Amino acid sequence: MESEKDSLLTFMKDFKEVTFVKDVWQKFPDTLDYFRPAIALKAHLENEEGGMKKISLRNFHQSDISVKAYSTDSLPDQLILLDSSVDFTGFTSDYETKHLFLPSDVKYVYYVPKNLGGKLIREKISKWPLPDNIDVRGDFSSVLNQYKKKGIITIPKGTYSFTKNVVATDAEKLIIEAGSSIDLTNTAGFISYIPVEIKGTPENPVHIFSSDSTGSGFNVFSEHGHSILENTHFTGLNSMNKNHWILTGAVTLYGGSVAIANCSFNDNQCEDGLNIIRSKFTMTESTVSNTLSDGFDADFCTGVLSNSVITLTKNDALDFSGSQIEIIGCEISKAGDKGISGGENSQLKISNTSINGAVIGIASKDYSQLEVTDVRLKNCDYTYAAFRKKPEYGPASITVTPSSEQVKGRMLLDLDSKITIGSKVSVGKEKLDIESLYSNQ
Numbered sequence: 001m002e003s004e005k006d007s008l009l010t011f012m013k014d015f016k017e018v019t020f021v022k023d024v025w026q027k028f029p030d031t032l033d034y035f036r037p038a039i040a041l042k043a044h045l046e047n048e049e050g051g052m053k054k055i056s057l058r059n060f061h062q063s064d065i066s067v068k069a070y071s072t073d074s075l076p077d078q079l080i081l082l083d084s085s086v087d088f089t090g091f092t093s094d095y096e097t098k099h100l101f102l103p104s105d106v107k108y109v110y111y112v113p114k115n116l117g118g119k120l121i122r123e124k125i126s127k128w129p130l131p132d133n134i135d136v137r138g139d140f141s142s143v144l145n146q147y148k149k150k151g152i153i154t155i156p157k158g159t160y161s162f163t164k165n166v167v168a169t170d171a172e173k174l175i176i177e178a179g180s181s182i183d184l185t186n187t188a189g190f191i192s193y194i195p196v197e198i199k200g201t202p203e204n205p206v207h208i209f210s211s212d213s214t215g216s217g218f219n220v221f222s223e224h225g226h227s228i229l230e231n232t233h234f235t236g237l238n239s240m241n242k243n244h245w246i247l248t249g250a251v252t253l254y255g256g257s258v259a260i261a262n263c264s265f266n267d268n269q270c271e272d273g274l275n276i277i278r279s280k281f282t283m284t285e286s287t288v289s290n291t292l293s294d295g296f297d298a299d300f301c302t303g304v305l306s307n308s309v310i311t312l313t314k315n316d317a318l319d320f321s322g323s324q325i326e327i328i329g330c331e332i333s334k335a336g337d338k339g340i341s342g343g344e345n346s347q348l349k350i351s352n353t354s355i356n357g358a359v360i361g362i363a364s365k366d367y368s369q370l371e372v373t374d375v376r377l378k379n380c381d382y383t384y385a386a387f388r389k390k391p392e393y394g395p396a397s398i399t400v401t402p403s404s405e406q407v408k409g410r411m412l413l414d415l416d417s418k419i420t421i422g423s424k425v426s427v428g429k430e431k432l433d434i435e436s437l438y439s440n441q
Helices: 004-014
Strands: 041-049 052-059 065-072 080-088 097-103 106-113 121-124 152-155 159-162 166-168 173-176 181-184 190-192 196-199 206-209 218-221 226-230 232-235 249-254 257-261 264-266 272-277 280-284 287-291 294-299 302-306 309-313 318-321 324-328 331-335 338-343 347-365 369-387 397-401 411-413 418-421 424-427
Touching: 041 106, 041 121, 052 080, 052 106, 065 097, 080 097, 097 106, 264 272, 272 287, 287 294, 294 309, 331 338, 338 369, 347 397, 369 418, 411 418, 411 424
Parallel strands: 152 173, 159 181, 166 190, 173 196, 181 206, 190 218, 196 226, 206 232, 218 249, 226 257, 232 264, 249 272, 257 280, 264 287, 272 294, 280 302, 287 309, 294 318, 302 324, 309 331, 318 338, 324 347, 331 347, 338 347, 347 369, 369 397, 369 411, 397 418
Antiparallel strands: 041 052, 052 097, 065 080, 065 106, 106 121, 418 424
């Protein structure tokens, strides 16, 4: 059997590259020759009894997979083959759940996707059980019905305070009128399953905040709709964390598309100030500041971020995974870790942007490709870094078009990753200790 190390090292050789088009944002293909580990096999701990753990498994990958082995904390470098494989067909809306009973110190399970030619993939077992059909709407599930008319929910200008979850659903869209103020306390969250239209004005912005810093975020889940956020200030919000339903963003936008303009995301009490997932977005003339971890985190998105300010982030200012992003005319300052980070096969184009204060100015990780033009880097421990953090991905690259304001500095370059500045090409010759870079996170 091919060793885990050799299998993972060769995995990316057959990975299908996604074409990056400058002006036409294309969604990632949903084809059988495509693979993304973040949405493939899911493994969860259900319970533990008699020195054994019951592990639940679900496959969300479009191709068939076969679970073959596991490893433990006591023998982390040894693969232990299952007596018989656990096989799944490709994902459909009617997914199935299967179970394994494994030793109590099990940490990873290993599986082979049918469409990857026998490559072995590792999945860490979550310490949380699989989520049930959870309804976190609470007593306020119909609180907005009084504002529904002709299939549209409209919250008129006014001051509102909610102490239980607010849910918008079963309508064409939700409109929050200019000048409205919404206070979420006692862990109340705002949850919309329909597109949201918030068109504040400079004179009458919309304020969504938590006066006791417990509000469980402003969350929009709209698979195909288009949301608009204009002149809206999100302040002091926490994230949703109820009944095993855990989000990371003070503001979370999932699915569909969204246009954000002249908004602010400040003083969040959770991991991300703004988290956009599986969406096509534009964001301009906006501010993200004073975050407990990342400022703006986008996962599996296509989008354009322009003329915005990201400052005072405890971790990364901008963090993109599996995304195609253009960053234009932005100002980043006082980042606790990376100014801009692209990971998990992201393609970023960065231009006319300044980064002042970061551990790493710009980082490319895990088969990502970054193109950098007219970027000003100051007070960064490392100007650029290109490395592989996750073994299932390949080396990363950065291409820099130098300018007169280009600041020279130290770089981090992992084995086989590449940084090109003008005509000078640097390729990593040694494997970096990537774990040490994240030891304090």
